[in-house]
Amino acid sequence: MLFRTVTAEEYEAFALTHPGRYYINSSKMIELKKNNGWQVYYTAVTDDQGKILAAAGFSKVPAARFFHYAYAQRGILCDFRNHELTAFFTQELKKFLKDNGMAYLRMDPYVEYQQLNTDGSITGGGFNNQDIIDFLESLGYEHLGFTKNYTADSQVRYMVVLDLDDKDDAAITAGYEPNTRRTVNRARKFGVEIEECAPDNLDEFMELMEFTSEKRHFIDLGLESYQAQMKAFGKDCAKVWLAVLNTQKLIEINRADLEQVQKEAQKTEASLEKTPNNGKLLRRKKEEEERIQQINKMISETEELEKERGNRIILSGAYFVIYDDEMYYISSGSYDDLRKYCGPYLIQDTAIHLAKSRGCHRYNFTGTSGIFNEEGDDFGVFEFKRKLGGRPIELLGEFKLTADPAMMKKIDGITKLKNIIHR
Numbered sequence: 001m002l003f004r005t006v007t008a009e010e011y012e013a014f015a016l017t018h019p020g021r022y023y024i025n026s027s028k029m030i031e032l033k034k035n036n037g038w039q040v041y042y043t044a045v046t047d048d049q050g051k052i053l054a055a056a057g058f059s060k061v062p063a064a065r066f067f068h069y070a071y072a073q074r075g076i077l078c079d080f081r082n083h084e085l086t087a088f089f090t091q092e093l094k095k096f097l098k099d100n101g102m103a104y105l106r107m108d109p110y111v112e113y114q115q116l117n118t119d120g121s122i123t124g125g126g127f128n129n130q131d132i133i134d135f136l137e138s139l140g141y142e143h144l145g146f147t148k149n150y151t152a153d154s155q156v157r158y159m160v161v162l163d164l165d166d167k168d169d170a171a172i173t174a175g176y177e178p179n180t181r182r183t184v185n186r187a188r189k190f191g192v193e194i195e196e197c198a199p200d201n202l203d204e205f206m207e208l209m210e211f212t213s214e215k216r217h218f219i220d221l222g223l224e225s226y227q228a229q230m231k232a233f234g235k236d237c238a239k240v241w242l243a244v245l246n247t248q249k250l251i252e253i254n255r256a257d258l259e260q261v262q263k264e265a266q267k268t269e270a271s272l273e274k275t276p277n278n279g280k281l282l283r284r285k286k287e288e289e290e291r292i293q294q295i296n297k298m299i300s301e302t303e304e305l306e307k308e309r310g311n312r313i314i315l316s317g318a319y320f321v322i323y324d325d326e327m328y329y330i331s332s333g334s335y336d337d338l339r340k341y342c343g344p345y346l347i348q349d350t351a352i353h354l355a356k357s358r359g360c361h362r363y364n365f366t367g368t369s370g371i372f373n374e375e376g377d378d379f380g381v382f383e384f385k386r387k388l389g390g391r392p393i394e395l396l397g398e399f400k401l402t403a404d405p406a407m408m409k410k411i412d413g414i415t416k417l418k419n420i421i422h423r
Contacts, residue, residue: 001085002046003092006055011042014052016324018077022110023323024155025057025074028232033059035228041070043096045078045089054078054089060102064414067407070102074155075109080132090139090401097403103411105401108155113146113394120372120382120392133396141399148370152219156367157397160382160390162352165361169353177387184349187342191249192315194350197240199230205240205317205333212333221331226319237322241350243343245313247306251299258295261288315343320351327355328364348388365390 006014012027023029030040036059044055056076063069076093080086097105113133115126133143147157164172173181197205206223213220221229230238265288272281305313316334320327329351334344355363365385369376372392376382382392402408 001053001088002048003089003096004044004046006042006044006052008040008042008057010052011044011055011057014044014055015057015077018055020075020077020110021324022074023233023321023326023328025072025077025110026323027057028323029073029229030057030059032228032232035224038062041096041100043093045085045092054085056089056093056107058105058107060100063103064411067411067414068102069411070097070105070403072105072107075107075111080109080111080136083135086135087139090141094140094401094403098407101407103402103404103407105403106398107401108157108398109396111396113396116392116394118386118391120370129396136399139401141401143396144398144400146397150218150367150369154398156369157395158368158370159393159395160365160368160385161393162363162365162389162391163361164352164356164363167356169356172352172356172389173349175389180345180387183342183345187243187346189253190341191246191253192341192343192346193244193246193249194347195242195244197242197317198235199227202226202240204242204314205319208242208314208317208333208335209331211335215336221319229321233321233323239320239322240317241320241347242317243315243341243347245315245338245341245343247302247311247313250302254295254299254302258292258299261291261295264288265292313338315341316347318344318347318351322355322358322360325360326362326364327351327358327360328366330366344384345388352388363390368392370394 008027008031015021015026027042030042033040039060040057041060042055042057044052046052054077056072056078058070058072058076060068061071076089078086078089093105097103111132112127112129114128114130115123117123137143147154150156162172162175167175173184176184202223206226209220226240230240232238265285268281268285268288272278272285275281314335315338316332318332319330321330322328329348332344332347352363365388368382368385369378370392371377371379372382373379386392
């Protein structure tokens, strides 16, 4: 086996064949780190014929003062069950990192730890990959723990995914929780439409994300990051969608419904003239009167909403990336006072069916905290994803591999000093 540097193109060609591929360990995302002024590297292990067996793409990240570390986002691409290959790659990586001024490597591979049920509990008799953690630790990797929740400088360890293999569109929709199916249909009944935004036309989406991030206390990617990623992945694979309410369309839908119900009410009234004490007809008349009242109320509410916000109203929006055979739901925002129009549900339904039509084997709702009960701050979001057919997965977690102990000691010393100063 041989260790060498490779080009971004060589790395990407191998990444697309590896089960550990993820959109953020693609060369497209790694190359964007150059926008931060960071250097990026691509290394690989090849056989004697030059075939790549394992690869790592990573950026050189400032750590403390003039020191740096390497970050392989979503991990190096290596079959960790091939012990000889993993050991050789690790040994050579440590040398490479030290020679290029990096104290250690951080990585968080896209490899599941143990099998979970749909409610987040451990599946009895399911798989468990503790042996991978044990082996990596034997090579000098430090496992940074079975973390939960979200942290500012780490990738999430839990995700929610929807498997699409062996399912047609009807089966996917049937996999939604019944009330979720009704909610998606309700959005269509309201005439909600999906609009796609070009990278240079994200003002409405950014306004929505600013509102949502302030309300829910998270840091959004920001305009430059969205535009850079959309350019890197291209218009076919990076999408910003808005769910939009057209008030005139909704009024037309309601008036058509009103006309239909009024016709039915006239028929009921005519029948009651013949049999005025018919209990079934009397109940039907009451239901029709209530329905007419509801529709008229909705028309009035929509007309008032139009006066306040215009005839084109943004309900919600989301950002997605398709990388190879997986589609990722990355970020979203919504206006809470407009939730009755069910915009987020229609966006998700549209995205899931697009993933299927594009041949994706998995739709990835991405992160969740790993706290699968009401104590979790994001439990409502987890339920939203699960009711769309998603299931939780748990990843191995983050690892740290020290490459230069002397530099690592200096970084630790500076970090401890900073902590003392800021107490």
